[in-house]
Amino acid sequence: MALTSREALRDRAGALVEEACAWAVGLSDRPWVQRRHGRVVDGGQTIGSRALSGLPLAGEEDARLELGDAAPGSFQDALGALAPDGTLLAERFDDEVLVPFALAAGVVAAGRLQRADPQGWADLLDELGEDGSDLEAVVRAGEWDAPLRADAEQLVLGALGRRPLAEVEAEGLPLAVVRAAEAQTRAAAERPPAAPPGAAALEGAVFLAEAAVAGAGLTVPVPPDEAEVLLLALRDEGLEEDEVLAVLPLLPLAPGTAAAVAARLSP
Incomplete structure (x- = not known):
């Protein structure tokens, strides 16, 4: 199941990168804040203006280990930046993009296994104590979503990590507009x-x-x-x-x- 899940994630890698770009749109307009003496304070700049100046966005004491060595002003650097509530933007990216995408990939993989190997699927359900009516619950019970989230993060960082934030945002905006227009066109035709x-x-x-x-x-x-x-x-x-x-x-x-x-x- 773990291998099938990773294959499902790789199959949707392009869509994952698109989602990451679309999520990044608007980050440049957010205020840049920093932690000073344990408090989060306004840094007097936006994330975008600081990124364009080549200044780092992430604070050394807050940045995640996997986001270290980020190029100043890059998408990876922006993920290490603080939000006004003191959380990292990376945490929001996890919750809004990586976690749901990883879970969805696991659900796709579960469906594939269910069809390709009914007996193996039945044995897996028996091992997990699930009845198979909720594939999302099966993925969570098997704890496949957590490693998939880590794999998804590496895919995104590999594709976008060192690219300038403004470039990622610029790519995300037209893609989001195009998707919306395509959906409207299909709906009107059908x-x-x-x-x-x-x-x-x-x-x-x-x-x-x-x-x-x-x-x-x-x-x-x-x-x-x-x-x-x-x-x-x-x-x-x-x-x-x-x-x-x-x-x-x-x-x-x-x-x-x-x-x-x-x-x-x-x-």
Whole structure:
């Protein structure tokens, strides 16, 4: 399972880097703060202005070991910078990008193993004490998400770590805009010309669902083996089960994906 999980993560490495770039957008506008005598104080600059001046962003006493030796003003250096609440920006990057992406890769890997080796899958579930109805729970029970997070971090740092923060932000902005535009174009092309009764009430749910597909880095059209990841993304956007079922016909899904998602909903 560990090997399959790493393969799933590598398969989605490009999407991970895109997510990292998109996440970085706006970091330059944040205030640069520093720890002085144990207190976090305003440094009188923005992260972006300091980065452009070639000055370090991370404080020596706060930076993580794996973020050490960062080039001043680089994306890696920015991850070691402090937020006004005293936490590292790297912690937010973990919570908002690396952790969910690693978990999603583990879910994809679990689905692959389930289909490729049913007996091995059954043995694994028995060992973990899981029934297999919740692939996310299986990944967590097997503790595969933590090493995947570390692998994801290394992939991102290898691709973006030494690049200037401004360059990473510039790359993230157009990619995010393009993804959103593509999602809107697909939705417009696939919606039926005559909207069924009550469709107006679904507009908000459809918008959130399209954002979920674009933001999760899913293959488009979404194949059945990514149904679990799609469902997690839809739930993360706040969609209820009836809304999920209603928007599935309006999303760019491969044959069998809608049924796979529906099968994972509570009976």
